[in-house]
Amino acid sequence: MPKIGMEQVRRQQLIDATIDVVADVGLRGATINLISKKAGMSSGIISHYFGGKQALIEASVRFLLSKLKLETSPESPVGRLMKIVDLNFSNLQQADSCTKTWLCFWGESMHDNSLYRLQEVNKKRLVSNLRYSFKQLMPAERAAEEAEITAALIDGFWLRCALSRYNESKFDEAKRHIKNYINAVLENYSKHE
Structure with a gap:
């Protein structure tokens, strides 16, 4: 049984890994395998949490955008x-x-x-x-x-x-x-x- 709150932690780990991988190889070079490897997770987890690479890229951009909001x-x-x-x-x-x-x-x-x-x-x-x-x-x-x-x-x-x-x-x-x-x-x- 998954621990409560782990989904949010894993989603953030994947977003952080995506930002790092995109910085290293660009958007086109950022593959699901590279991102999941950077996050220390299986590649299937990206589909499980985000549905695919494009949704993960968009979530990563939204994360950066959220840091520009006046809290x-x-x-x-x-x-x-x-x-x-x-x-x-x-x-x-x-x-x-x-x-x-x-x-x-x-x-x-x-x-x-x-x-x-x-x-x-x-x-x-x-x-x-x-x-x-x-x-x-x-x-x-x-x-x-x-x-x-x-x-x-x-x-x-x-x-x-x-x-x-x-x-x-x-x-x-x-x-x-x-x-x-x-x-x-x-x-x-x-x-x-």
């Missing part, structure tokens, strides 16, 4: 804006295995409809969260514009840092630039209000 929302709109930046540049999002997995995911999402939908959800959620906070500090039209710009800065800086082969100081510097941009926008808006 607890800071009281102030500025605090929320800064927390969003922090989440996108967290240690997990900087980890070599995660950066490589994200890069593979973004590239493959151009050819795979289910991964494309996940990317669209991620993009819309980021802009929506930023817009929500900016809207509390400025008119809706301006807030929407600043949300789009800030999201592009987050994605662009993260991509540049990831492609520079994991360099923690570059990620920290990028995070600082984005936060400085947000502060400058808010300061400039309050001066001209």
Whole structure:
């Protein structure tokens, strides 16, 4: 009889193994055998828990996306804006295995409809969260514009840092630039209000 709670533990082990394998060999090279071997399980367990490789890949991407959600929302709109930046540049999002997995995911999402939908959800959620906070500090039209710009800065800086082969100081510097941009926008808006 299986132990209670083991399914969730095994599912997470398979997700962690998938992220590591994708980082090593890419999405196309990540076979069920490589993933199950990395997780220390039989290859049949992937079908049992996920139904197949594609569902496991999607679950792994959803896991990474879940780490970008605001667990607890800071009281102030500025605090929320800064927390969003922090989440996108967290240690997990900087980890070599995660950066490589994200890069593979973004590239493959151009050819795979289910991964494309996940990317669209991620993009819309980021802009929506930023817009929500900016809207509390400025008119809706301006807030929407600043949300789009800030999201592009987050994605662009993260991509540049990831492609520079994991360099923690570059990620920290990028995070600082984005936060400085947000502060400058808010300061400039309050001066001209």
